Amino acid sequence: MSIEKLGEWLQSSKNTVIVTGAGMSTESGIPDFRSVSGWWNHIDPRTVATTEALTENYALFHEFYKLRIEALDKAAPHEGHSILADWEQRGIVSLVATQNVDGFHQLAGSQNVEELHGSIRSIRCHRCQQAAFIDDFKRKASCPQCGGTLRPNVVLFGESLPQKSWHIVMEAIKRAELVLVIGTSLEVYPVNQLPMMTKGKTVYINLDTSQYTVPFDLVIEGKIKEVLQQIPI
Ligand code: APR
Numbered sequence: 001m002s003i004e005k006l007g008e009w010l011q012s013s014k015n016t017v018i019v020t021g022a023g024m025s026t027e028s029g030i031p032d033f034r035s036v037s038g039w040w041n042h043i044d045p046r047t048v049a050t051t052e053a054l055t056e057n058y059a060l061f062h063e064f065y066k067l068r069i070e071a072l073d074k075a076a077p078h079e080g081h082s083i084l085a086d087w088e089q090r091g092i093v094s095l096v097a098t099q100n101v102d103g104f105h106q107l108a109g110s111q112n113v114e115e116l117h118g119s120i121r122s123i124r125c126h127r128c129q130q131a132a133f134i135d136d137f138k139r140k141a142s143c144p145q146c147g148g149t150l151r152p153n154v155v156l157f158g159e160s161l162p163q164k165s166w167h168i169v170m171e172a173i174k175r176a177e178l179v180l181v182i183g184t185s186l187e188v189y190p191v192n193q194l195p196m197m198t199k200g201k202t203v204y205i206n207l208d209t210s211q212y213t214v215p216f217d218l219v220i221e222g223k224i225k226e227v228l229q230q231i232p233i
Contacts, residue, residue: 015178045157076107174199
């Protein structure tokens with residue numbers, strides 16, 4: 001019933017925006033953060049995903065991100081990512097706003113993607129901001145320009161989101177007739193505010209639907225790949 005209703009809404013919406021989180025990539029073998037098997041159940045995010053971690057304990061910071069970067073070499077987008085890319089091709093979806101840093105939406109063919117939490121696929125110097133090679137980061141080299149510390153272009157806790165991306169997403173959400181929120185616990189500000197910023201219909205697709213507080217118009221509990229495959233459009 002809900003799946004059919006979502007299909008109708010997607011067909012009739014002239015402007016649909018997708019917001020995704022780490023749940024989008026677990027079926028590609030990439031752990032999320034707050035599920036039982038998620039990263040933050042094995043490691044304290046303050047020890048690896050903050051600027052303090054970067055400056056005070058670079059060894060652990062570097063190990064955490066090197067591991068995640070190398071895991072991408074053995075993983076790939078799944079059918080769910082491809083379906084979202086196909087919907088964009090067919091004019092059904094106008095934008096994917098993702099919290100994910102794995103680049104899987106783009107690899108699956110989505111063109112209009114805003115990475116609100118950055119990307120682990122590119123590196124910069126934390127001091128002079130100069131772009132650096134991922135292989136230099138992997139081998140723990142210093143910045144070739146200034147000798148500073150190399151880091152992935154992810155948004156660490158306490159850092160601000162990329163302003164241009166955030167503005168594009170906010171404007172898209174305000175104009176959207178339909179917002180699909182997929183595979184996120186909605187625990188992290190400010191992305192968790194997006195569903196409340198639209199006048200359009202809101203839909204939540206997630207494995208665990210017990211935590212959210214947003215009054216969604218439609219909630220579909222299930223595994224993302226399966227749910228997206230079943231939507232009749
Ligand atoms: N199908 C559907 N839902 C799933 C699946 C799946 N296959 N796998 C996981 N989920 C759901 C989980 O139930 C959980 O509610 O996806 C959600 C993932 O939530 P989090 O692990 O909190 O990830 P996310 O919401 O993206 O975290 C936001 O927190 O740590 C920071 O920067 C990090 O971008 C991340 C941000």
